[in-house]
Amino acid sequence: MTAEAGTPAVQELQSRIDELQTELTTTNHEILSLTLELDQRVEERTAQLQAAQDELQRTNSDLLQLTLELEDRVAERTDEVRMLNAELERRVEERTAELAEVNKELETFAYSVSHDLRAPLRGIDGWSLALLEDYGDALDDTGRGFIRTVRAETERMAQLIDALLQLSRVTRREMRREVVDLTGLAREVAEELRQADADRRAEIVIVPGIVAHGDRTLLRAVLQNLLGNAWKFTNKREHARIELGIVLGPGQRAYFVRDNGAGFNMAFSSKLFAPFQRLHNTGEFPGTGVGLATVQRIIGRHGGRVWAEGVPDEGATFYFTLGGDHGDQDDPAGRGQPE
Numbered sequence: 172m173t174a175e176a177g178t179p180a181v182q183e184l185q186s187r188i189d190e191l192q193t194e195l196t197t198t199n200h201e202i203l204s205l206t207l208e209l210d211q212r213v214e215e216r217t218a219q220l221q222a223a224q225d226e227l228q229r230t231n232s233d234l235l236q237l238t239l240e241l242e243d244r245v246a247e248r249t250d251e252v253r254m255l256n257a258e259l260e261r262r263v264e265e266r267t268a269e270l271a272e273v274n275k276e277l278e279t280f281a282y283s284v285s286h287d288l289r290a291p292l293r294g295i296d297g298w299s300l301a302l303l304e305d306y307g308d309a310l311d312d313t314g315r316g317f318i319r320t321v322r323a324e325t326e327r328m329a330q331l332i333d334a335l336l337q338l339s340r341v342t343r344r345e346m347r348r349e350v351v352d353l354t355g356l357a358r359e360v361a362e363e364l365r366q367a368d369a370d371r372r373a374e375i376v377i378v379p380g381i382v383a384h385g386d387r388t389l390l391r392a393v394l395q396n397l398l399g400n401a402w403k404f405t406n407k408r409e410h411a412r413i414e415l416g417i418v419l420g421p422g423q424r425a426y427f428v429r430d431n432g433a434g435f436n437m438a439f440s441s442k443l444f445a446p447f448q449r450l451h452n453t454g455e456f457p458g459t460g461v462g463l464a465t466v467q468r469i470i471g472r473h474g475g476r477v478w479a480e481g482v483p484d485e486g487a488t489f490y491f492t493l494g495g496d497h498g499d500q501d502d503p504a505g506r507g508q509p510e
């Protein structure tokens with residue numbers, strides 16, 4: 172059996188369908204309007220993004236431009252600096268050559284003057300001796316004392332002249348770099364010091380296995396002077412201790428000679444290396460004051476540096492480096508060990 176139109180059930184169904192259709196139409200409208208709104212917002216956002224992207228591109232290209240300009244300027248400056256450096260190097264070389272020339276002239280001058288001074292000095296000494304021997308009786312004690320003083324001063328001057336000649340020889344001498352057993356050299360020098368002064372008792376500690384690169388004869392002179400000074404300036408100590416060792420610095424090592432002797436006041440440390448400068452009087456510690464000047468010249472010729480630390484009445488340490496010496500060949504295990 173089919174439901175007939177107009178029956179209440181059909182009418183109800185029809186009205187429900189109408190309702191649903193109206194609802195659908197409303198929903199459709201809403202969807203359409205939402206879609207439109209969405210479209211509009213997407214468009215807006217797209218426009219904003221585009222604008223941001225354009226801005227970014229402009230900034231990027233500005234940045235690129237700046238980078239290029241900066242690179243250009245850096246390149247320009249680098250060229251300028253390179254040119255300045257080359258100019259500076261050339262001038263330093265020129266000055267160094269001039270200085271070397273002047274130094275050589277001065278050395279030659281000092282050498283010949285010292286050499287020529289020896290003969291008249293021998294004359295003064297000889298004539299003073301003749302005066303004393305032949306006419307000594309004609310003088311009283313004071314007169315003879317004066318002549319003895321003249322001879323003592325002459326002797327001192329002869330020592331100073333010899334010291335000058337020794338200093339000058341160090342600079343004039345041809346230099347040959349080789350591998351030098353510094354420990355061995357120091358042991359020889361220590362032995363010489365002991366033999367020359369057999370009554371002295373001193374503990375000499377030499378670190379084994381120290382190898383250096385330099386001129387053997389010149390390095391021997393360095394050790395003779397530094398160990399000789401340490402020996403001399405500890406002569407009033409009951410327990411004298413002298414030490415030769417190495418300290419490792421960044422990229423380079425320094426050798427040192429340390430003693431527990433008379434020491435010195437650090438305020439005068441820069442004077443030590445100048446020729447004839449002494450911080451102790453000759454009566455107490457004899458010497459001409461040329462040893463450390465010799466050391467400084469030798470170390471300078473090796474492209475190194477020498478410096479000192481001291482405390483009055485406690486002791487002194489003299490350090491030196493040798494240019495082009497990197498310390499690969501030592502036996503670090505032995506460092507600091509007594510002989």
Ligand SMILES: Nc1ncnc2c1ncn2[C@@H]1O[C@H](COP(=O)(O)OP(=O)(O)OP(=O)(O)O)[C@@H](O)[C@H]1O
Pocket residue numbers: 334396400401404430432433434435443448449450451457458459460461462463464481486487
């Ligand atoms: N180990 C040391 N302890 C204390 N003072 C020192 C030491 N070595 C050097 N000096 C001081 O430095 C001065 C200069 O030393 P340098 O070796 O040039 O001369 P010198 O030893 O007096 O004489 P020379 O070496 O010519 O015989 C010394 O007179 C002394 O005052």
Ligand SMILES: [Mg+2]
Pocket residue numbers: 396399400458461462463
């Ligand atoms: Mg000396």
